[in-house]
Amino acid sequence: MTANRFDAPLLLSRLAAIIGEAAVVTDTAAMSAYLAEPRDLYHGRALCVLKPASASEVARILALCNESGTAVTPQGGNTGLVGGQTPDESGAGVVLSLERLKKRRHIDAAADAMTLEAGVTLLEAQEAASSVDRYFPLSLASEGSCAIGGNLATNAGGVHVLAYGSMRDLVLGIEVALADGRLLSTLGALRKDNTGYDLTRLFVGSEGTLGVITAATLKLFPRPRSRAVAFLGLSDPAQALDLLAFVKSRAGPSLHAFELVSRIGLDLVLKHIPGARDPLAQAHKWYALVEIAAFSAGEAERLCAEILAAAHEAGLAEDATLAQSLEQAKELWRLRENLSEAQKREGGSIKHDISVPVNAIPQFIAEAGRRLREAIPDARPVPFGHMGDGNLHYNVSQPVGGDKAAFLSRWDEVNGIVHGLVAECHGSISAEHGIGRLKRDLLRETKDAVALDAMRAIKKALDPKGILNPGVLL
DSSP states (O other), X not given: XXXXXXXXXXXXXXXXXXXXXXXXXXXXXXXXXXXXXXXXXXXXXXXXXXXXXXXXXXXXXXXXXXXXXXXXXXXXXXXXXXXXXXXXXXXXXXXXXXXXXXXXXXXXXXXXXXXXXXXXXXXXXXXXXXXXXXXXXXXXXXXTTOBHHHHHHTTOOXXXXXHHOOHHHHEEEEEEEOTTSOEXXXXXXXXXXXXXXXXXXXXXXXXXXXXXXXXXXXXXXXXXXXXXXXXXXXXOHHHHHHHHXXXXXXXXXXXXXXXXXXXXXXXXHHHHSTTOOOSSSSOOSEEEEEEEEESSTTHHHHHHHHHHHHHHHTTSOSEEEEOOXXXXXXXXXXXXXXXXXXXXXXXXXXXXXXXXXXXXXXXXXXXXXXXXXXXXXXXXXXXXXXXXXXXXXXXXXXXXXXXXXXXXXXXXXXXXXXXXXXXXXTOBSOSSSOOTTTTHHHHHHHSOHHHHHHXXXXXXXXXXTOOBSTTSOO
């Protein structure tokens, strides 16, 4: 990155001329919420936090920062889990918050598409779809605060990837401000466009290193009229794999989610989350949370009950419960969604967001547990996640009564064990959280060298001065 050509007062003055003095935040206390991320692993400093209100203002900010060689850290809802939205400690760069880009530019039920600005939260996007009797399927625990721009920048996944895919599959077009201040737009509701490179998806998952996404056209889907959520007790992940195949063969595209939960994970939720209760009469070593959706009233409940009865008869589940109300369904989902929070309250946790081929999950869990027991006998693996698409959050909690700092000091050792096995299984070190700062060095060690060269060439072409999110991803 080139050296800053302006002194700070002059740069701040020119930025204020673009977006107004009130949108240039320099007060230390007011900036603090933008300078750290949810896991508290990264803390940065910044010259200011900028809050533009339009795509043209974002573009003008980037043009000025490119001219002056000023680093820009784009930020949406600040819910990312790998440090990709946190500035470095130099204090010389700016944080570019997209929170004021809130317009619903266009919603077209007939075209099954909506165009929203980057600061719209995921929950607001879901509500926008519902307002025209349509469905936007991305679902994350942080949906009340995470923003569409950040979801796109990280190619967010969530619990419905099995049925609908990740954000890269849910976007039709984007508007993005480039480093030099130009606005690139592929916005529109076209389902087919075979005119050259797929620039839309190039920027999805680029973590703000190639441009700043300011708006997107997103796919909409028919709104399900019925949902059924079941919680099943299982003997082991191998049984879960057999159950997944069984349910898929009978539910087809109606299967919206298939989540795997370990008993130790459920125990932590029951221990630390007020109001949580065990949904089954007896304890089981493993569990599956299954969601089925259908497009006529009562159909999902009927289909799910039918599948549960057949699965039990086939010996694919030890016990099961089917939610009898919307509130019961939410209670079952809360057990799954609170796993990370429960681990946090339990003490030190070394977390992994990995993916392996679905059929390798039982082997992966067994072998990872064996290798970890050899290295740290009392460590507690707490694997859970989106088994339907191969994405596991293979988290490891500290030994009971152990020293948190001592356990976390072995982060690299535990990473080496888990990620080494991921490589053996031909998996990925990042399934849905991205690379950010946390996995930047690991990416260099695990990504194909030719692929890395191609990524660097694209970065150099679009951001030759390296002002966009330096230190992230590459």
